Amino acid sequence: MFWAFTSLAMQGFGGVLPVAQRALVDKHRWLTVEQFLELLSISQVLPGPNIVNLALILGDRHFGWRGAVAASTGVLLAPLVVVLMLAMLAQQFSGQPLVADALRGMGVVAAGLVVSTALRLSMGLRRNALGLWGCGVLLSLTVLAIAVLRWPLVGVVMGLGTAGIAAAWWRLKP
Amino acid sequence: MPEAVMPQALSHFLVGSAGLSAADWLALFVHFLTLSLLAVGGAITTVPDMQRFVVREHGWISDAQFTASIALAQAAPGPNVLFVAVIGFNVGGMGGVLATMIGTLLPSTTLALMATRWGDRNRDSRGMKSFTTGMAPITIGLLMSSGWILLEPTRHHALNVAVLVGLTLLLMLRTKVSPLWPICAGAVAGMLGWV
Numbered sequence: 001m002f003w004a005f006t007s008l009a010m011q012g013f014g015g016v017l018p019v020a021q022r023a024l025v026d027k028h029r030w031l032t033v034e035q036f037l038e039l040l041s042i043s044q045v046l047p048g049p050n051i052v053n054l055a056l057i058l059g060d061r062h063f064g065w066r067g068a069v070a071a072s073t074g075v076l077l078a079p080l081v082v083v084l085m086l087a088m089l090a091q092q093f094s095g096q097p098l099v100a101d102a103l104r105g106m107g108v109v110a111a112g113l114v115v116s117t118a119l120r121l122s123m124g125l126r127r128n129a130l131g132l133w134g135c136g137v138l139l140s141l142t143v144l145a146i147a148v149l150r151w152p153l154v155g156v157v158m159g160l161g162t163a164g165i166a167a168a169w170w171r172l173k174p
Numbered sequence: 175m176p177e178a179v180m181p182q183a184l185s186h187f188l189v190g191s192a193g194l195s196a197a198d199w200l201a202l203f204v205h206f207l208t209l210s211l212l213a214v215g216g217a218i219t220t221v222p223d224m225q226r227f228v229v230r231e232h233g234w235i236s237d238a239q240f241t242a243s244i245a246l247a248q249a250a251p252g253p254n255v256l257f258v259a260v261i262g263f264n265v266g267g268m269g270g271v272l273a274t275m276i277g278t279l280l281p282s283t284t285l286a287l288m289a290t291r292w293g294d295r296n297r298d299s300r301g302m303k304s305f306t307t308g309m310a311p312i313t314i315g316l317l318m319s320s321g322w323i324l325l326e327p328t329r330h331h332a333l334n335v336a337v338l339v340g341l342t343l344l345l346m347l348r349t350k351v352s353p354l355w356p357i358c359a360g361a362v363a364g365m366l367g368w369v
Contacts, residue, residue, distance in 0.1 A: 010251045014353030045306055046289060047213045048282025049255035056283055057290045068287060079252020080259055084271065086246050087260045088187075098365055100238070104328060105364020107241035108335050109356045110248050111324035112342025114218060118317035119347060121310070128310055129303075135311040142315025146222045147322045150230070153223035157212050157312065164308030172300055172307065 001067055004028055005055055005074030010082075014113065016051045016075070030058065051075055129171045130164070138164050190266035192234040199273060202228075202265065206258070206277030211285065215313035217255045217278060221320035224261060234265045238327040249357045255279075334368050 008023040009016050017040070024031050031039065043053035052072055059071030093099040125135045138160060145156045194202070205227050209220040221244070228234050235243075243264055247257035255278065262274030321339075328335050342356045363369055 009253060012253070013251050014248055014254075014357075016253050042290060043286070044215070045302065046282065046286050047211050048279070048286060049213075049217055049253050051253045052255065052279065052283065053286040056286050060287060060290065065287075072283065075253060076256070079250065079256055080271075080275075083247055083250040083252060083256045083260055084263055086250055087243070087263045090242065090246055091264070101364040101367065102361035103242040103245060103364065104238065105338075105360040105362065105369050106245035106249060106357050107238075107324060107360070108328050108338045108363070108369050109342050109360030110241065110245040111321040112339040112356065113248060113346065113353055114221075114317055114324065115321035115339065116343050116346035117218075118314050118321065119343065121317070122314050125311060125314070129307050130311065138308075138311040139315040139318075142312050143319050143322075146316060147319035150222070150226055152226070153212055153220060153316075154208060157214075160312050161309060164312055165304050166308070168304040168307035169300065172303055174300070 001059060001063065002070040002074040005071045006078045009051075009075045009079050012051075020051060020054065024058070030062065130167055131171075134167060134171075186267060188267045189269045190234075190264070192265060194234070194266050194269075198232070198234075199266070199269070201232075202262075202270070203273040203277045206274045207281060210278050210281040213278075213282065214309050215316065217258055218320055219313055219316035222316070222323045224258075225323050225326070228261065228265055235261070236327075239264050241324045241327050244324060245357070245360075248353065328369050331369050334363075338363055338369060 004023065008019045012019040021033075021036055025033055025036050039054050039057055040050065042057065043050045046053050052075060055071035055075045056068045059067030059069070061067075063070070090099065090103065094103075122139075125132065128135050130138070142156065142160055145151045145160070146153065206224075209217075209223060212223075213220050225237075225240050229237055229240050240261065243260040244257045247254065247260050250256070258274050258278045259271045262270035262272075264270070266273065325335060325339075338360060341359075345351055345356050346353065360369075
C-alpha cells in the first residue's frame with residue numbers, strides 16, 4: 001500500500017487525483033468507480049488535502065491504523081523529498097537573476113492554475129440550492145473580505161460559512 | 175570549503191535564516207494548526223491567510239519568495255499540499271517544514287479518521303448537504319483570492335500578467351495538457367523579462 005501510494009503520488013503533476021483514480025480503481029482494484037467517487041466526496045467535505053484524506057480513509061478501511069499510516073506517508077514522503085530538494089536548489093541559486101526571473105514567471109502561471117480550479121468548480125454552482133444570486137453574493141463577499149480587505153480567514157470562514165450553511169439548511173427544507 | 179561557512183549553511187538548512195525566536199516557532203505552528211481545520215476544499219484555500227501571516231505580519235519571507243514557493247511545488251510531482259512544506263522551508267529550514275506540515279496535517283488527519291465512519295452514514299443527510307452547499311461558493315471565493323494574492327509580486331506588469339494568466343486558463347479549461355507545460359512556459363516568459 002505504501003509503494004502503491006508512493007508510485008501514484010510521484011506520477012501526479014499538478015494534482016494526484018486523476019492518477020489515483022486510475023491506480024486504485026483500474027490497476028489495484030481496491031475500489032470500484034462508485035466507491036472511489038464516494039470516498040472522494042467524503043474527502044472533499046473534510047478539511048485538509050483531499051488525496052491525503054482519501055489515502056487515510058482507504059488505508060484505514062483495509063488494514064486499520066497501520067494501513068492509514070502506510071497510505072498517507074506513501075502519498076507524502078517521496079514527493080516531499082523531491083520538492084524540498086527543488087526548494088534547496090532554488091534557494092542556492094536565488095541570487096542568479098535568471099532563476100529569480102523564471103520563478104517569477106512560474107508564479108504567474110501558478111496563480112492561473114489556482115484560478116482555473118476555481119472556474120472548473122464554479123460550474124457546479126449552477127446546481128447549487130442557494131441559486132446563482134445567493135452563490136454570487138457569498139463568493140463576492142469572500143473575495144472582498146479576503147483578497148481586498150485582507151481580513152483573517154478564521155473570522156471570514158466562520159461568519160460567511162455559518163450564513164451560507166444556514167441559508168442552505170433553509171433552502172433544503174424537505 | 176572555509177570552516178566558518180559550513181556551520182552557517184547547516185544552520186540555514188536546519189532552522190532557516192530568518193532568525194525565528196521560540197515564540198515565533200510556536201506562533202508559526204499554532205497558525206498552521208488553526209488553518210488546517212479551515213482548509214475545506216484543500217490547503218490552497220488558506221493561501222491568503224498564510225501570506226498575511228508569514229509575509230505581511232512577520233516579514234519572514236518576501237512576496238516573491240512566497241509565490242515562488244507555491245510555483246515550485248506545482249512544478250514538482252505529488253499532492254498540492256506540499257507547497258506548505260516549501261513555504262515552511264523558506265521560513266525556517268527543516269524546522270519550518272516540520273512546524274508547518276505537522277500543523278497542517280495533524281488536525282485534518284485526526285478529524286478524517288474520526289469522521290469517516292460518521293460521514294459514511296450521514297452523507298445524504300440534510301446537515302451534510304447544507305454544509306457542502308453553503309461552503310461551495312466560499313471555497314471558490316477563497317481559491318480566486320489565492321490566485322489574486324499569488325500575483326502580488328508581478329501585478330505591476332498588468333497587461334502581460336493578464337495575458338499569461340488568460341493563456342493558462344485557456345489551456346487548463348479547454349485542453350487536457352499537463353499543468354507542467356504552462357509552468358515551463360511561465361518560466362520562459364519570466365526569463366525573457368515579459369512579467
